[in-house]
Amino acid sequence: xxxxxxxxxxxxxxxxxxxxxxxxxxxxxxxxxxxxxxxxxxxxxxxxxxxxxxxxxxxxxxxxxxxxxxxxxxxxxxxxxxxxxxxxxxxxxxxxxxxxxxxxxxxxxxxxxxxxxxxxxxxxxxxxxxxxxxxxxxxxxxxxxxxxxxxxxxxxxxxxxxxxxxxxxxxxxxxxxxxxxxxxxxxxxxxx
Numbered sequence: 001x002x003x004x005x006x007x008x009x010x011x012x013x014x015x016x017x018x019x020x021x022x023x024x025x026x027x028x029x030x031x032x033x034x035x036x037x038x039x040x041x042x043x044x045x046x047x048x049x050x051x052x053x054x055x056x057x058x059x060x061x062x063x064x065x066x067x068x069x070x071x072x073x074x075x076x077x078x079x080x081x082x083x084x085x086x087x088x089x090x091x092x093x094x095x096x097x098x099x100x101x102x103x104x105x106x107x108x109x110x111x112x113x114x115x116x117x118x119x120x121x122x123x124x125x126x127x128x129x130x131x132x133x134x135x136x137x138x139x140x141x142x143x144x145x146x147x148x149x150x151x152x153x154x155x156x157x158x159x160x161x162x163x164x165x166x167x168x169x170x171x172x173x174x175x176x177x178x179x180x181x182x183x184x185x186x187x188x189x190x191x192x
Contacts, residue, residue, distance in 0.1 A: 055094035115145030133162035
């Protein structure tokens, strides 16, 4: 198989989960597709870098993923973060280069108070989108949630360095305010 070709799902053309396809047949079809890459992991990496994703191997179209994304986003907006999280996680697994899915995972984890896990999502987002400073703000918030104020301050310093243009004025202002609060000495407590 040419590494530039996106493999098409094998089988009868039904999507995984359809009543007419069995789980075993779906798993067998996925294995057959993946075995085309056996012995040459670099072909698989190259294929993914050129836009190939596990969703296409599993028979999901971009429209299918958009439907899942819309459902996850609605759950998130409704404050149902724990329910949205597995859907965003599924999407991130199906297309690991679509940053919307990782942002959904990180945001759900952050809202659920799972700051350490959320921080990992925001680090990944920063790797995938190095020119997007807003990921640093979310990372700093997560570090604060874990109690690591020093690390959060360092990340906020990096954020301020990246926020140079007027398009980042609001983000820069938020970062400055957070950093000011972190660096201000705590008011002395008085005893009565």
